[in-house]
Amino acid sequence: xxxxxxxxxxxxxxxxxxxxxxxxxxxxxxxxxxxxxxxxxxxxxxxxxxxxxxxxxxxxxxxxxxxxxxxxxxxxxxxxxxxxxxxxxxxxxxxxxxxxxxxxxxxxxxxxxxxxxxxxxxxxxxxxxxxxxxxxxxxxxxxxxxxxxxxxxxxxxxxxxxxxxxxxxxxxxxxxxxxxxxxxxxxxxxxxxxxxxxxxxxxxxxxxxxxxxxxxxxxxxxxxxxxxxxxxxxxxxxxxxxxxxxxxxxxxxxxxxxxxxxxxxxxxxxxxxxxxxxxxxxxxxxxxxxxxxxxxxxxxxxxxxxxxxxxxxxxxxxxxxxxxxxxxxxxxxxxxxxxxxxxxxxxxxxxxxxxxxxxxxxxxxxxxxxxxxxxxxxxxxxxxxxxxxxxxxxxxxxxxxxxxxxxxxxxxxxxxxxxxxxxxxxxxxxxxxxxxxxxxxxxxxxxxxxxxxxxxxxxxxxxxxxxxxxxxxxxxxxxxxxxxxxxxxxxxxxxxxxxxxxxxxxxxxxxxxxxxxxxxxxxxxxxxxxxxxxxxxxxxxxx
Numbered sequence: 001x002x003x004x005x006x007x008x009x010x011x012x013x014x015x016x017x018x019x020x021x022x023x024x025x026x027x028x029x030x031x032x033x034x035x036x037x038x039x040x041x042x043x044x045x046x047x048x049x050x051x052x053x054x055x056x057x058x059x060x061x062x063x064x065x066x067x068x069x070x071x072x073x074x075x076x077x078x079x080x081x082x083x084x085x086x087x088x089x090x091x092x093x094x095x096x097x098x099x100x101x102x103x104x105x106x107x108x109x110x111x112x113x114x115x116x117x118x119x120x121x122x123x124x125x126x127x128x129x130x131x132x133x134x135x136x137x138x139x140x141x142x143x144x145x146x147x148x149x150x151x152x153x154x155x156x157x158x159x160x161x162x163x164x165x166x167x168x169x170x171x172x173x174x175x176x177x178x179x180x181x182x183x184x185x186x187x188x189x190x191x192x193x194x195x196x197x198x199x200x201x202x203x204x205x206x207x208x209x210x211x212x213x214x215x216x217x218x219x220x221x222x223x224x225x226x227x228x229x230x231x232x233x234x235x236x237x238x239x240x241x242x243x244x245x246x247x248x249x250x251x252x253x254x255x256x257x258x259x260x261x262x263x264x265x266x267x268x269x270x271x272x273x274x275x276x277x278x279x280x281x282x283x284x285x286x287x288x289x290x291x292x293x294x295x296x297x298x299x300x301x302x303x304x305x306x307x308x309x310x311x312x313x314x315x316x317x318x319x320x321x322x323x324x325x326x327x328x329x330x331x332x333x334x335x336x337x338x339x340x341x342x343x344x345x346x347x348x349x350x351x352x353x354x355x356x357x358x359x360x361x362x363x364x365x366x367x368x369x370x371x372x373x374x375x376x377x378x379x380x381x382x383x384x385x386x387x388x389x390x391x392x393x394x395x396x397x398x399x400x401x402x403x404x405x406x407x408x409x410x411x412x413x414x415x416x417x418x419x420x421x422x423x424x425x426x427x428x429x430x431x432x433x434x435x436x437x438x439x440x441x442x443x444x445x446x447x448x449x450x451x452x453x454x455x456x457x458x459x460x461x462x463x464x465x466x467x468x469x470x471x472x473x474x475x476x477x478x479x480x481x482x483x484x485x486x487x488x489x490x491x492x493x494x495x496x497x498x499x500x501x502x503x504x505x506x507x508x509x510x511x512x513x514x515x516x517x518x519x520x521x522x523x524x525x526x527x528x529x530x531x532x533x534x535x536x537x538x539x540x541x542x543x
Contacts, residue, residue, distance in 0.1 A: 069094030202388030
């Protein structure tokens with residue numbers, strides 16, 4: 001007896017019409033055609049009807065270039081109209097969108113292009129000269145053969161066929177529908193991990209996975225507008241669009257986050273909700289108070305991680321705070337309620353999710369102990385269904401039937417989960433495991449510090465020493481010895497950094513992840529302060 005083909009037979013899998021992007025866009029264009037779907041950075045508004053027309057036109061253009069159901073298509077575009085319509089147009093044809101990080105170049109770019117298996121790319125003109133790496137690398141030729149060039153001309157790269165971006169507008173006719181219905185388990189996106197420590201892996205994200213993330217955003221409805229200030233090649237940017245499309249709500253697409261312009265952007269775009277990474281929230285809190293701090297329409301902030309005093313943040317800015325733990329491979333498995341009181345917590349386990357904190361042998365550790373967070377769900381397709389073309393990495397991540405996050409966590413007796421560190425970022429010093437996250441929280445508490453990054457450097461005795469790179473607030477000054485004295489009163493003696501380095505800014509990916517591997521590779525530089533050599537040797541605290 002054959003299995004049913006309709007997803008409705010298992011209510012844990014959402015029906016097509018509740019999660020498949022082309023069907024959702026078609027629904028809202030039919031039911032609320034004049035409702036705003038997107039507000040672009042220049043103030044242009046697209047209604048749902050206009051957005052669907054844009055997407056269908058682009059889909060027809062891609063179909064004329066040979067894109068078909070089941071294909072992978074690369075999108076190398078900054079936040080904006082083209083990034084949005086191209087991603088949705090790829091999905092309209094039943095293909096998977098593979099967005100590329102705008103910072104990628106060289107071997108990492110070559111790896112993503114090759115690994116994707118995509119024949120066609122839609123790319124922003126200023127980026128495409130980097131594709132010359134495909135010609136320079138001595139390896140099997142990538143499948144890429146055609147590039148649609150958006151935003152002007154560029155020197156062509158030998159061996160590729162180039163198409164003007166106008167081909168996405170000229171087709172006119174609606175595309176032919178895909179041969180079979182697009183299912184909830186079909187691949188929606190392949191999103192490559194940031195690649196800060198090695199070759200990126202392509203995370204296979206289904207439509208059902210996108211729908212599963214909705215549980216963390218129950219406070220939103222059709223009246224809301226989500227400010228998308230994280231890139232759409234990142235799960236936070238792409239996910240925000242999916243969340244609001246599900247609700248028939250709207251998004252405001254901007255290029256990037258700016259601390260100095262943030263509240264002006266919120267007012268101009270009419271945004272009511274957004275995501276703030278911990279560093280973003282810290283920058284806003286440390287900015288000088290303004291008379292209009294509460295003169296805006298932002299009512300909800302998803303703060304990840306929960307790095308600021310929530311009552312102080314809500315009192316100053318007048319908006320509610322939520323938090324969650326998520327990664328590209330998961331779907332918000334740990335979430336908080338409104339204005340969580342436990343600082344540093346990621347929240348509690350979401351409905352339908354099982355979580356454990358385990359040791360190296362997947363044995364659950366006691367409450368309060370640190371181990372690796374592993375996850376599984378009771379709904380099929382609610383997390384990634386693998387790494388693209390990487391069966392060994394997939395099997396390793398899913399060993400023993402649980403997804404291994406690679407993140408160190410602890411859990412308290414009340415069921416709150418606390419992120420401690422990436423497993424590989426834990427610093428081992430004098431027999432003590434030190435969380436770089438916790439070091440950064442204390443260093444960042446100094447009013448002169450804008451942001452910081454803690455990481456391990458080799459110690460003289462074969463273990464690690466703690467080093468912190470610091471970027472200061474504008475016009476601020478801070479002597480390293482004064483910061484050491486500040487920290488000595490707030491931290492266990494073994495956590496106080498030995499090395500301090502002041503930099504103009506921390507190296508980051510476009511998704512605002514600090515690239516600690518770059519700082520580790522530089523090691524102890526000539527401008528690094530060494531508190532031991534300065535005579536600031538801390539003694540073990542006696543009880």
